[in-house]
Amino acid sequence: MGILLSGNEAIARGAFEAGVEAAFAYPGTPSTEILETIAREYDEIYAEWTSNEKVALETAIGSSLYGKRTIVSMKHVGLNVAADPLFSLSYMGVNGGIVIVSADEPSMFSSQNEQDNRWYGLFAKIPVLEPSDSEEARIFTIEAFDISERFDTPVLLRITTRIAHSKSVVNPGTRKMPEGFSGYEKNFHKNVLMPMNARVRHRIVEERMSRLEEYSNNFRYNVLIEGKGRKVITSGIDYQYTREVFPEASILKLSMTNPLPRRKIDEFIGNRESNEKILVIESLDPFIEMQIKSWGYTTVEGKERTGKLYELSVSRLREIFLADKDEHLNEEASAVENLPPRPPVLCSGCPHRGVYYELRKKKAIVHGDIGCYTLGALPPLSAMDTCVDMGASVSMANGMNAMIKRNGEEKRPVFATIGDSTFVHSGITPLIDAVTNRIPTHVIILDNRVTAMTGHQVNPVTGISIKGEDAPQLDLEKLCRAVGVKTVEVIDPFSLDEIESAVERHKKLDEASVIIARAPCALIPLAEKKAPYRIETDKCTMCKICLKTGCPSISIVDGKMVIDEETCTGCSICFQVCKFEAILQVEGAGI
Amino acid sequence: MKDTVNNILLSGVGGQGILTASNLICEVLLHEGFDVKKNEIHGMSQRGGSVTSHIRYGEKVFSPVIPHGEADYLVGFELLEGYRYIDTLREKGQFIYNNYSIVPGSMLLGRESIYPDNLEEKISASGYKYYSLPAEEMARELGNTRVVNTILVGFLARFLNINKDVWLEAIERIVKKKYANLNLKAFETGYSYDPE
Numbered sequence: 001m002g003i004l005l006s007g008n009e010a011i012a013r014g015a016f017e018a019g020v021e022a023a024f025a026y027p028g029t030p031s032t033e034i035l036e037t038i039a040r041e042y043d044e045i046y047a048e049w050t051s052n053e054k055v056a057l058e059t060a061i062g063s064s065l066y067g068k069r070t071i072v073s074m075k076h077v078g079l080n081v082a083a084d085p086l087f088s089l090s091y092m093g094v095n096g097g098i099v100i101v102s103a104d105e106p107s108m109f110s111s112q113n114e115q116d117n118r119w120y121g122l123f124a125k126i127p128v129l130e131p132s133d134s135e136e137a138r139i140f141t142i143e144a145f146d147i148s149e150r151f152d153t154p155v156l157l158r159i160t161t162r163i164a165h166s167k168s169v170v171n172p173g174t175r176k177m178p179e180g181f182s183g184y185e186k187n188f189h190k191n192v193l194m195p196m197n198a199r200v201r202h203r204i205v206e207e208r209m210s211r212l213e214e215y216s217n218n219f220r221y222n223v224l225i226e227g228k229g230r231k232v233i234t235s236g237i238d239y240q241y242t243r244e245v246f247p248e249a250s251i252l253k254l255s256m257t258n259p260l261p262r263r264k265i266d267e268f269i270g271n272r273e274s275n276e277k278i279l280v281i282e283s284l285d286p287f288i289e290m291q292i293k294s295w296g297y298t299t300v301e302g303k304e305r306t307g308k309l310y311e312l313s314v315s316r317l318r319e320i321f322l323a324d325k326d327e328h329l330n331e332e333a334s335a336v337e338n339l340p341p342r343p344p345v346l347c348s349g350c351p352h353r354g355v356y357y358e359l360r361k362k363k364a365i366v367h368g369d370i371g372c373y374t375l376g377a378l379p380p381l382s383a384m385d386t387c388v389d390m391g392a393s394v395s396m397a398n399g400m401n402a403m404i405k406r407n408g409e410e411k412r413p414v415f416a417t418i419g420d421s422t423f424v425h426s427g428i429t430p431l432i433d434a435v436t437n438r439i440p441t442h443v444i445i446l447d448n449r450v451t452a453m454t455g456h457q458v459n460p461v462t463g464i465s466i467k468g469e470d471a472p473q474l475d476l477e478k479l480c481r482a483v484g485v486k487t488v489e490v491i492d493p494f495s496l497d498e499i500e501s502a503v504e505r506h507k508k509l510d511e512a513s514v515i516i517a518r519a520p521c522a523l524i525p526l527a528e529k530k531a532p533y534r535i536e537t538d539k540c541t542m543c544k545i546c547l548k549t550g551c552p553s554i555s556i557v558d559g560k561m562v563i564d565e566e567t568c569t570g571c572s573i574c575f576q577v578c579k580f581e582a583i584l585q586v587e588g589a590g591i
Numbered sequence: 592m593k594d595t596v597n598n599i600l601l602s603g604v605g606g607q608g609i610l611t612a613s614n615l616i617c618e619v620l621l622h623e624g625f626d627v628k629k630n631e632i633h634g635m636s637q638r639g640g641s642v643t644s645h646i647r648y649g650e651k652v653f654s655p656v657i658p659h660g661e662a663d664y665l666v667g668f669e670l671l672e673g674y675r676y677i678d679t680l681r682e683k684g685q686f687i688y689n690n691y692s693i694v695p696g697s698m699l700l701g702r703e704s705i706y707p708d709n710l711e712e713k714i715s716a717s718g719y720k721y722y723s724l725p726a727e728e729m730a731r732e733l734g735n736t737r738v739v740n741t742i743l744v745g746f747l748a749r750f751l752n753i754n755k756d757v758w759l760e761a762i763e764r765i766v767k768k769k770y771a772n773l774n775l776k777a778f779e780t781g782y783s784y785d786p787e
Contacts, residue, residue: 004617004627109632133628133655166630166655167617237655244653314658339675339707342604342695344640552639555694566736 002135002171007163010134010170011101012037014141015071016045019177021096022063023047024056026425027454028075029110030164031103035073036457039466044175047466049457052390052425053078057085057100064096065191066184069145073101076117077389081426083120088193089154090124091201095182097148099141101157103164106283106311110453112370112387114310116284121156121258125205127212128156128258130236134168140221140255147215149178151208158257160283162237162311213259221255222264231268233288234281238312242281245317260291269297277301283312346375348553349522349529349569351493352446355417356383357549357573358499359444362507364413365400369393369427371419372453372521373446380548384417391426393418397441398434405439413507416443421451421459424474428483434512435484442506443514445476446493448521456524480514493517496576522569530570531585535561539582546574546583596649598657599747602676603668604693605642608740612666613644615744618761620648623753628655641672664750666743669693674710677717686719687746689726689739722746722786729780738777745781755782 005013011034015023023045025035039047046063050056053074060070074082079102089098102120105111121128129144131137137159144155189197216222229248239253252268254260269278269292280289280302289302305320306312346353356376359366360383368374368384369392377384386396397416404410418427423445434441451457458464463473480488487509491498499517506513520526532553535546540561546554547561553568554561563574565586575583599616601609613629620627625648632643645657662680667673667688677686694706707713714721724746726739733742741762748758759775766774 001621001624004621004629161632162630162655165632166628168628168652168655169621169626240653240655244658313656314654318658336675336678339671340695342639342641342672344605347639557694 002169004167005134005138005170006033006165006167007131007134007137007159008033008103008165009037010137011071011073011141011157011159012041013170013172014138015099016042017138017173017175018097018142018145019069019175020045020071020145021068022060022070023073024050024059024070025073026050026053026056026078026081027421027451027457028053028078028103029454030105030161031073031075031078031101032454032457033164034071034101034103035466036455038071049451049459049466051460053082054084057082057089060098060100061085061089061092064094064098066096067181068096069098069178070096071099071101071141073103075111076102076104076115077111077113078102079117079120080115081390083124086120086126086154087124088198090126091193091198091205092191093152093201094148094154095184097145097178098154099144099148099157100154101159104158104160104284106160109161112389114284116287117156117158118257118287119285121158122287125209126154126156126258127151127216127256128158129255130158130257131163131255132236132239132253133163134166134170136221136255137163138170138172143221145178147212151212151215153208153212156258158236160237160311209259213262216256216259216261217263219256219261221253222261223253223255224264224268225251225253227251230279231276232279232281233265233268233292235288236283238281238283241312241314241317244314245321254288257288260288262295265292266295269300272297275299279305281306281312281317283310284308343378344375345378345552346372346381346550347522348551348567349527349571351448351517351519351522351571352376353381353549353551353571354493354496354499354573354576355444355446355517356381357577358496358503359383359415359417361500362413362503364415364503364507365410367393367396367400367414367416369416369418369422370453371422371446371451373417373419376417378550380550389426390422391418391430394427394430394434394441394443397443398430398437398439401434401439401441402437413503414442415503415507416441417446418443419452420445420447420449420461420476421457423476424460428479431480431485431512431514432483439512440510441512442509443512445514445516447476447516447518449518449526450521450524452521452523456521476516480516485512485514487511487513488516489514490516490518493519494571494573496573522571527569530572531587532565532568532570533563533572533575533583534565534586535563536582536584537561539580541580541582543579545577545579549573549577596647596652596661598662599646599664599666600657600662600676600679601644601646601666601668602672603642603689604672605639607642607668608737609642609644609668612740612744613646615741615758615761615765616646616747618765619753619757620646622757622761625649626652628652630655641675643676664747666747668739668743670710671695671706674714677714677719680719684719685750686714686717686721687743688714688721688723689743690723691725691727691739724781724784724786726781729784730777733773733777733780735773738773741774741777742781742784745778746784748778748782758782
């Protein structure tokens, strides 16, 4: 009997079995549990949350140079951050194997775009493996290290949300250390990518890709499932959907999708003169399909049927390919469509709530960032104007402020709001730019002491290591002052008065400034839980101003405003907004 | 194609213990020798949002996600969140739900009550076999509302033709010692509940 592991847990297991000694990552859904599992389960592997994905990959180059197998994991957009070292690492190659896990998010359950990172394989000229369940995730991780060292290349292990977060049966093996550890050896021609060396390395990279194509042709996990029906080429999770929807089909399951096994595909398609349609089933971009078509095949189809949007599924494939044959799929619109939605919200007691409440009151232009606080853009707070990528809040505020400074006409104050982890990830550099260029960007660091959205990972401000031990704590005040910000204030985000007066003071400043709104995330042990609040029905005028804080503990029951005392943390924001003294703290409530 | 895959969909609100419940069910199914797959979405949606867990088991399971109209059992941890997925049930599918409402935030500010008050009528008109459990009250009687999940699993277990001892052993294996007894009781409470 095997064990049930998620794809992420299986990758961690595979890394352990492959003799990996170092793991670096920045948290990002759906990749986070890879490093979490490694840190929790496998003491044999050195694990580190790095400040961002670029740092993760560069750190991996260091441990690889020392001869140690290293795994790096990140969400799809994280690879954009790490793209700079990625492209050059491709030229440089590895000493100990490097496997980079890219967890893509078709359908964007917790992401800002649904880019298809298989293109990075083609673009950076590195091999790509795509597991289709947890057992393959484990096995391919081990295979990837073998390929990495054999071909002197980093390998991209590309998974998607449904692989990362689905559990399926895994048969774990034992840890085997790679043979021939050599430590670090100086190698000027390989490791110093200056033009004279890089030119030579590029030639080696192209030769490597040719050899890898031959390897892909023989790769035992690029496998043909013989059938009688139509011919389908597929990969990753879409393979599972294909098997279920087309149980009779002849399927070429691609596990290595860069380089594609061209000879194997040629053989699978067979006679070029035949009119037989070959179907390519892949979520997102026509990565496989476009390449096969570029070889002159005209009978290959896929994207014109499946589209490029969102993840595929058994239901979607049936709708697309079998709907006319299967009556129950043609039913009328669902009866449950008009139900009220239940979107995610800032939690009860969230320290971000008051800040957004005040910014909205001030009609500020608020550049936002990536984290739980992105939810401040949703009604009823509706306080955030933008959200693009990690750190962009500060940079976008810089750009807008620079233009306002030149042209002068803007009544609304401009603020950047950014979490502590995101600030460390990518917010420091644009803050330096604001100082250097005399741009009056006012940054509010929503410092809740932890990387919250992805499940409370530690970061440099937490003061706790990945193993739960004491760690040096980054001093954000000193850091901001050190880059030249003169006004740095720490405020209590549970005091609306403090927030308001700080916002008033800072918006008048003609230079960069920082407000640190500091209180621990309501969901971590560090957070203080106080006696809950209660609404005095006879004093309540149903003005609903407390609802405008967007607190999930407040609702209307039988026409009356009610606070759920079980979920109320006593943060008091509703008490502060109530103009009729109708909200009171429950005295003597046992906490 | 003969359909040999069985499907259980759990749905509710973030924080109701859905993932723990699905871990328990999968542990038992795996122990019984089934191929098992399960899927959830983590991340942003978990912050008080709607949460589902898909469980599929049989000889051989491919997709980890239950196709539309193929769930054999739908377990609603909350009334609205259960009803939201009622179309996922197959024709002879059965709907088990906790008769308890959690009002979804204050998103639609300005409307009096956005929580539909006729869900039970709709469920009864849906034609599906259904079972309503006062799981919240049952849990409160046991002294802890956090065991709603185990009560619902206990009730579901009656339908799955697996020896009760296997369930109890699984609870002892995967629940923290401190809470094992409470959860064993909660399971029994659900298992022996008579909805009639």
